[in-house]
Amino acid sequence: MRMARARTTSDVFNAIAEPRRRQILELLATRGALAVGTLVVLLGHPQSAVSKHLGVLRKVGVVAVFKQGKQRVYSLDANRLKTVHDWVKHFEQFWDHHLARIKTLAERRAREHAFVHKSQQQKGPS
Template sequence: MDMARARTTLDSFNAVAEPRRRQMLGVLAEGELAVNDIVDSLGWHQPQVSKHLRVLLQVGLVRVRRDGRQRLYSVEAAPLKPIHDWAATFEHLWQHQLDRVKQRAEAKAALARDRGSVLPGGPGKT
């Protein structure tokens, strides 16, 4: 009757929240790899790699293809688009905020350069 934590396998947001999964996707982004190649490349234990691959598979972030006794995994990037799009929703905000930082810096520099002028009440703590 209690919800604990959202399932990692529920959506790409959760799947990708795990840093190792991001790392795996990074490695796989270069091209199709067999499980053992990933194991070698990342230096993790094989079951761990398989388990993370399963999560990624369940949210559709990777594909598998069989080749003999190997299983070749590759990135299926489509589920990342919603993340990208969602973050983009806030893009204007962070740009605005970065601008404000920059403006503050410039104002400060101007003040320093121009010392001795009015200097009203104070910078405020905005």
């Protein structure tokens, strides 16, 4: 069996792996709810492409639609993006500035510890 990655339509991570879809989400975030036609204009992509991306985003649950006349107005439904946020957040502590600080601290502590043990156990008041 050849199972590739989880389906685009069922995994938020995969859904936002496509730049155009991220762009759509950004637009919905900054400009509020938008009709498909508006998105088509803003993005400059063919309508069928936009609709298909919206379909993916809809199925994965990061956007919501409602009809307004003959238009379909899409809006952000960002809750599932929190999943992504929570995931990357785990790695926060490993980003450079954090890392540098933590690492040097840890190393210094280790060195001092070793030193104390190797030499005379003198405790400074610092």
